[in-house]
Structures are given as structure tokens and as C-alpha cells.
Amino acid sequence: MIDVVTAVLxxxxxxxxxxxGDKVRTYKGKWACVSGYLEENEEALERAYIEIEEETGxxxxxxxxxxxxxxxxxxDEKEKMSWRVHPFLFEAKRRDVKIDWEHTEYKWIYPEEIxxxxxxxKLKDVIFNLLEINE
Numbered sequence: 001m002i003d004v005v006t007a008v009l010x011x012x013x014x015x016x017x018x019x020x021g022d023k024v025r026t027y028k029g030k031w032a033c034v035s036g037y038l039e040e041n042e043e044a045l046e047r048a049y050i051e052i053e054e055e056t057g058x059x060x061x062x063x064x065x066x067x068x069x070x071x072x073x074x075x076d077e078k079e080k081m082s083w084r085v086h087p088f089l090f091e092a093k094r095r096d097v098k099i100d101w102e103h104t105e106y107k108w109i110y111p112e113e114i115x116x117x118x119x120x121x122k123l124k125d126v127i128f129n130l131l132e133i134n135e
Contacts, residue, residue: 001073001082003038006123007048008130009056009063009092014108015127016097017117018055021104026079031117033127044068044086052090056106057098063090069130076121085122089130 009016017031036051038044045068052058069087076083099106109117111131114124127133 001084003044003084003086004035005038005044005048005051005086005088006032006126007034007052007088007090008127009034009052009058009090010066010131011092011095011108013110014095015111015114015131016056016092016095017107017109017114017119018099018103019105020120021102024102026081027120029118030120031114032120032123035120038086045088048086048088048090055100055102056092057100058092058094062093064093065089066091067130069126072122072125072129074122083121085126087126087130 020027020030020032022028034051034055036047038047049060052063067089072085074083095108111127114127
């Protein structure tokens, strides 16, 4: 089981999505939120803050934790991998982000628009659960 964090950044009524580049290990070219692998004996929330800074340039003072969701576990048939996603929702104080090498572009979208994008597995579920959106 591979543990990862996913941080959904919200600003006003929009959320941040990032397009994964060709240099990442998995899900190249797919849209995701801020995410990263949890390292041994590491707190999921701490990893979320680290990934936010690395992937967007936003510091801890630029974001506020709104909610920690229940982990979502699933098996990806295509990748032959079991995942456990630790989801978090943050309010970002600004929308100007600086993406790193892992991503090729970013967008601020309305949460319901996520269905229009080719995303990493379970991203819509994570977003809708954190924001309590009913399908």
C-alpha cells in the first residue's frame, strides 16, 4: 500500500488543479491537486504542507487548514498499485502560484468542473468529499 497526501487548495469558490508533467513517476499528463508520497513515520499533514510549498510556492502562512478527510484506499488495475490517499482541504490566501518541475500548467476551476478533466484516480471523490458536494 502506497500512502500519499492530496491537498485541495481553495480560494473563494475555486480550487487549484495542476497538470502532471512527463518527469513524474505516475499518471503523466493527468490533472491532480497538490500531492506527494508520505515518507516513513511522517505525519500526513506535515507532508501536505511540504508539498504545497514545493509545488505552488505558497508558504504555511499563505494557507489555512480547513479540513482533514478520511483516507481513501483503492487498487489501480492499470498501474497494478494499491494506494491510500490522505486528503486535506486548505484555504489559500492568494491565487498566484509558482509551479515546480512536476507540473506543466495549473488552473483555478469550480469544483464541479473537475469531471471535464482527465485526472488521477479518485480525485473527483476526494474533492467532492472534502467540499461535501453531492453528485
